Amino acid sequence: MAAEHLEDELVEGVSHADDASSENEHHDEDNRLKPEFLRNVRDALEDEDFDRVYNLVEPLHPADIADLFELFDENQRLDLARAISDLMGVEVIAELNDWVREALLDGLPADVVAEIAEQLDTDDAVAMIEDLDREDQQAVLAELDPEDRAAIEAALAYPDESAGRLMSREFVAVPESMSVGDLIDFLREQRHLPTDFWEVFIVDHLHHPIGTCLLSWILRTPRSIPLADVMKREQTLIPVMMDQEEVALRFQKYALISAAVVDESGRLVGQITVDDVVHIIQEEAGEDALLLSGAGDGDINEPILLTVRTRLIWLVVNLGTAMIAASVVGLFQGAIAKLALLAVLMPIVSGMGGNAGTQTLAVAVRALATNQLTSSNTKRMIWRELRIAMTNGAVLGVLIGVGTTLIFGNPLLGAVIAMAMVINNLIAGLAGILVPVTLDRFNVDPAVSSAVFVTMATDVMGFFSFLGLAVLTGLA
């Protein structure tokens, strides 16, 4: 897991944008692997011409080889892995989708998995091993060097999705007494440096971080200057138990490239670099749409039964709320039997309320996730959403009211549906902000559970206000 692969790095990879148009023989203009290329690889695989497969795949960057696996059907992946086993380096394994990797690793014996793990930095090795079954995990750990095993076991002892899991245990830490020249000499002599690093941490005798030095500061400073004069004393320290979403927010807010991780007693125990955080930022930001829709983490490589279960749970919950909304309609069966037109128009009121509620909800969930909406400005936000709801409700009410009057020649019906539209837009705006804010206050992720409540509110109130007003005004 030590990392003096400097030379490896110098030869690995390919130029992924030879020409300024960013297109080349393997990629389309969006940097996706071309279908023709995939077809060629697939044909070669089917012909069992493994040399041709190898020659085709060899020029690709590890991240693109990983993509290739994900684009292939499950039953072709093992064949591909066999054909290009020499290219299946740690970079490819690290880049693979979790599910695809797990399926591939399941086919490999524990000692081979251990061999791969030993070449990885701790954070990547942990990411690879944490997804295995408990049994497989133990088998792989047993095959590791004692030192690597201890490092990985220590990481696995931290909770899932914590900074402790995410961090790498390889970092550079030196005492304050060094000069810039001492540090450069030290780095040149060191055999066990991290693969890449972006800053050097300065620690006291208790191994507590007291400052940090970006490499660019070191490079432009004369050798004789003490590190104490170059380093920045203020730095963002990441507690080892911090949740990865929180870590990602800190990196973003303070524009960090790397950060020191400290344990409960304040000792420096690891570092997190931005390349490990970028995919968390992407996942956490992208999951809102998936969670709001009840599609779980929406990974298209997830086993299908798991996907069915995740989505079905949500759909069954929604079936419950749909039946509650239907029972409201049930109260007005008599009115509907008299004037079936009410049944024709009622879905418009409930549906539009649902749309408006979803808008407010999406905005509120996003603002909560990015810490833009806090208890300090909640009142202002509620008032903002109410004004928006009032305006939109009024416009939509006039449109549907006038339309209904003209089409059905019934001004009373027009007035009733217009009024119901205004009411339901207000309900939508209120529920769209109050539900997520309340859930957040109780530390429930608003993206996961808000939509059920908001939809129920707009459905129930949509039907109730429209049908209720119809009865009240003597329409039916």
Place this chain on the structure above:
Amino acid sequence: MAAEHLEDELVEGVSHADDASSENEHHDEDNRLKPEFLRNVRDALEDEDFDRVYNLVEPLHPADIADLFELFDENQRLDLARAISDLMGVEVIAELNDWVREALLDGLPADVVAEIAEQLDTDDAVAMIEDLDREDQQAVLAELDPEDRAAIEAALAYPDESAGRLMSREFVAVPESMSVGDLIDFLREQRHLPTDFWEVFIVDHLHHPIGTCLLSWILRTPRSIPLADVMKREQTLIPVMMDQEEVALRFQKYALISAAVVDESGRLVGQITVDDVVHIIQEEAGEDALLLSGAGDGDINEPILLTVRTRLIWLVVNLGTAMIAASVVGLFQGAIAKLALLAVLMPIVSGMGGNAGTQTLAVAVRALATNQLTSSNTKRMIWRELRIAMTNGAVLGVLIGVGTTLIFGNPLLGAVIAMAMVINNLIAGLAGILVPVTLDRFNVDPAVSSAVFVTMATDVMGFFSFLGLAVLTGLA
């Protein structure tokens, strides 16, 4: 815009996580500014005790001062700016939300804005100036140094959201002939280095990039080694016209910290660093939920009239599709008049279809945005979604069918609603994947416009299948 603020950096900022619990006097456990702290600042402002305001705000990191502005009401922001004008450094300005910054800058004369711009790196200066009105923009540009003006005007000549806008023109580029020692001496002598940099680009005599050197490689290599032996020849080059979303995907896929930007003739013209890309990754990933709901970019600081317009357009489009769905119900008014129970149950079928369609849609839009779903695996994805829809439809169909039979004692009604539920789930699954894939094929952003079509499909088919089957089976 040159940047030798090394010493500034060494003193700016505060320790944002003094203790491992990550809480402190200003922040709560989620790193949000505490309400008590805001109240104190607000009280001091209202007392016009500007010294107290200054002392309260002074210890904050610039990113937190920016947050403070966003949390305050609009009418308090100018007062706050006046009270802490000394602290309103470029870092605060750069961190402010676009809308909040624009409103603040509007209140400042052009020469003051120009003064701020001159202290920023080109990319931040461009981000600040590009949002101004054309007139204000010209006024600020006129106040700039000729050199800075040329740099900013060159950047503004590139399209919005392109790499050319995003890049910084400050970077380190040296010839291949240098040794590690030469480079270190060169960096020590340079007065005009970028604020921070993470790699050194090696260029040929035409200024074409031929390799790159991470600073950590330089630091651990003896002085005598030529750069040609340390540098990596393969690198990801970003064409200057590339869209920022594409840039973000490259950074993510290839785990980049910084990358060279080249013009049409392949000359090195700038660099993009990951800290400028992180917020794009976050925005692009987070906007799916907002776009799918029709809430535009969902910025809570946007002027309210703009928000109303964005959302209203979407709602009016949906009003149109809701009326189409209602007209389908209209075809069955006779049946509903005979059996009002149909009107009670029909929203369940359409609503559940909508939920299932939204799930598939969210997954498809995400997979398209991350290049996981391409023409090479579309067929597999469609088949996957159909199997999911079939399973979920069957389960929901049995639940609602049995439930309806038991509650209303009408097995035929139960069979009809079960059948309609299965049909509508299939429609939802098909539309949920085919609509976004088709839009993407025509280069329309699927997140923006898919939901209208999918909801229309599930509404129309939900009503049509349930009411149609009811009539066909002679229920009503």
